[in-house]
Amino acid sequence: MDKIHGTLGLVGCGQLGAALASALLRAGVVEPGRMWIANRSGPLPTLADYPGLNWTREVPVLVEECDTLLLALPPAAGRKLRFNGAGRLVVSVMAGVDVEALNTISGGARVVRAMSSPAAETGMAYSPWFAGAGVSETDRAVVRALFSACGITDEVPEESQIDVFTAITGPVPGFVAAFAASVQDYANGQGVAPEVARRAVGQLFHSAGAMLATSERPAADFVRDMVDYAGTTAAGLEALRAAGLTDVVAQGLEAARRRCLTIGTPEG
Ligand SMILES: NC(=O)C1=CN([C@@H]2O[C@H](COP(=O)(O)OP(=O)(O)OC[C@H]3O[C@@H](n4cnc5c(N)ncnc54)[C@H](OP(=O)(O)O)[C@@H]3O)[C@@H](O)[C@H]2O)C=CC1
Numbered sequence: 445m446d447k448i449h450g451t452l453g454l455v456g457c458g459q460l461g462a463a464l465a466s467a468l469l470r471a472g473v474v475e476p477g478r479m480w481i482a483n484r485s486g487p488l489p490t491l492a493d494y495p496g497l498n499w500t501r502e503v504p505v506l507v508e509e510c511d512t513l514l515l516a517l518p519p520a521a522g523r524k525l526r527f528n529g530a531g532r533l534v535v536s537v538m539a540g541v542d543v544e545a546l547n548t549i550s551g552g553a554r555v556v557r558a559m560s561s562p563a564a565e566t567g568m569a570y571s572p573w574f575a576g577a578g579v580s581e582t583d584r585a586v587v588r589a590l591f592s593a594c595g596i597t598d599e600v601p602e603e604s605q606i607d608v609f610t611a612i613t614g615p616v617p618g619f620v621a622a623f624a625a626s627v628q629d630y631a632n633g634q635g636v637a638p639e640v641a642r643r644a645v646g647q648l649f650h651s652a653g654a655m656l657a658t659s660e661r662p663a664a665d666f667v668r669d670m671v672d673y674a675g676t677t678a679a680g681l682e683a684l685r686a687a688g689l690t691d692v693v694a695q696g697l698e699a700a701r702r703r704c705l706t707i708g709t710p711e712g
Pocket residue numbers: 455456457458459460461482483484485486516517518519521522537538539559560561562614615616
C-alpha cells in the first residue's frame with residue numbers, strides 16, 4: 445500500500461470520516477503522528493489504538509499543520525467552512541459540495557471532489573474522484589494512495605459523475621438494503637421466521653455481492669444466464685421486468701442524484 449509522506453488532516457470524524465481514518469491508519473498510508481483530526485467533540489475511543497494521532501477542535505490548527513486535507517463534514521457544515529488552503533491539496537467526500545464551492549471554502553487550494561462510503565472501514569468502498577484545476581500528478585498519487593486503502597478507486601473525467609456515484613455507491617448498504625428488506629418482507633409473508641429470513645437474505649447478498657465484485661461480467665449477463673436457463677428464477681425475472689423494475693430503480697437513483705444538486709448549496 446502506497447504511503448503518503450506529508451501530513452494529513454481529516455475534518456469530520458463521523459460515520460464516513462471515522463471509517464476513512466480507520467482504513468488509512470490500519471493500512472499505514474499515513475503515520476498516526478502525521479495525521480490530524482478536527483471535530484468538535486474530541487478524540488474518538490474507536491481510534492484510541494493510535495496514540496500518536498493529533499486531535500484538535502480548531503480547523504485552522506489542522507490547516508496550518510497539514511499538506512493534505514480530507515473534508516468529511518456534513519454538507520451544511522462543510523459549505524460554510526472557510527480557510528486559506530493555498531499550497532495545499534483539499535480532498536472532499538461531502539455530498540453535493542462541488543468544485544466551485546470547494547474553491548470558495550479552501551481559498552486557493554488544489555481541490556479534488558470525491559465520494560466514498562463507510563465500507564471504507566473494511567476496505568470495501570468504491571471511491572471515485574474528480575480533480576479540479578491545478579491538481580498535479582503528485583496530488584493524484586496522494587489521492588490514489590488514500591482511497592486505495594479504502595477499497596477501489598477511479599478518477600472520473602466529469603465532475604457530474606460524482607453526483608451519480610454519490611447516489612449509487614455512497615450509501616452502503618444503501619439502496620441494496622432497500623431491496624434486501626423487500627426480499628425479507630416477502631419471506632416473512634410466506635411464514636419464514638424473521639431471524640431466519642434475516643440470516644438467509646444476508647447470506648444471499650453476501651454471496652451475490654462477492655460473485656458480482658469478483659467477476660468481469662456485467663450483472664446483466666448473470667440475469668440473461670438465468671432467463672436462458674428457463675427455470676423458476678426466469679419466471680420471477682420476467683415478472684420483475686414486466687413490472688418495470690429497471691425504471692423504478694432508476695427513479696430512486698435519479699431522485700438521490702438530483703438531491704446532490706441542492707444539498708450542498710446555501711438553500712440546502
Ligand atoms: N454516512 C455515509 O454513508 C456517507 C456520508 N458521506 C458524506 O460524508 C460527509 C460526512 O457524513 P457523515 O460522516 O455521515 O456525517 P456524521 O454526522 O456522521 O459526522 C459528521 C462529522 O463532522 C463533525 N462536524 C460536524 N460539524 C463540524 C464542524 N463545524 N467542525 C468540525 N467538525 C464538525 C462531527 O463531529 P462533532 O460533532 O464532534 O464535530 C462528525 O465527526 C457528508 O458530507 C456526507 O454527505 C458520503 C458518503 C456516505
